[in-house]
Amino acid sequence: MTPGTRPMIAGNWKMHGLAADGLALARAVAAGAPSGPELVVCPPATLVAALAAALAGTPVAVGGQDCHAAAKGAHTGDIAAPMLADAGARFVILGHSERRAGYRETDPTVRAKAEAAIAAGLTPIVCVGEPEDDRLLGRAEEVVADQLAGSLPPGFGAVGGVVAYEPVWAIGTGRTPTEADIAAMHAMIRARLVAAFPGPGAMLRILYGGSVKPSNAKAILALPNVDGALVGGASLVAADFLAIAAAAG
C-alpha cells in the first residue's frame, strides 16, 4: 500500500451477469462493503445503468469495461465514454489484456480511449501486463514500461487515473507472480508514474490483478506500491469480493 492513498478494490465482471443475478450481486456487495477501500464494480455494459441506479447512495461505484475513443459516431456495437458517464459509470477499465489480445488494441488505441474517458469525466483504469514469454525471457518490466509510455495520456495524473498491473499469464489461471516480482514491478510502475506525472504520480493507485482471491489478497495488498486489486473471477461471488475488500483494510 502507498501511505496516504485510499485502496481500491475493483471487480471486473467481464461477460458475466444477467439483470437478476447482477443486481443481486451488486446489492450484496453494497450491503457488506467495508468502510476502508473504494469499491468499484464493472459489469457488462447492459447493466451499467441499472447498477448505477441500484447502488446510488451506497459506497460502491460503477465502471465500464471498455469505451470507444470517439465521443459519438458510426461505430456499430461500440459504446462511447459519454454514454457510460450518462448511464452512471464513474470509472472505465481500458486496455485489458483480453481486449489487447482479442481485439488487437494497441497502446495508442488505449491512450486515445483514456483521453476520451477523461474528457467524459470518467476515471480510467488502464491495464498493463506482460505475456508469459516475456516474463520467462526476463523482459517483463521492459514490456510493461513500454505499455505505460504508450497508453497513458497527459491528463492521466491530474484526474487520478488508476493503473492495473495484470500479468497475462496470471489471469484466470490461479497462478500469481511471487511477492518479490509483484513488488518489483509495482516499484517500476511507481517510478514511471512519478517521472511522467510529477506531483500526482507519487499517489496514483497501482492495482494488482490476476488470480486475486481471499486466500492471497492480504499478502498481495500488503506489498509496497500495491494500492488495491482488480479482481476477475472472485468478484462474481459477493463473499469472496468482500473478503478481498476486507483484506485492503
Ligand code: 13P
Ligand atoms: P482473475 O481474477 O479471474 O484472474 O481475472 C483478473 C482480471 O482479468 C481482472 O481484470
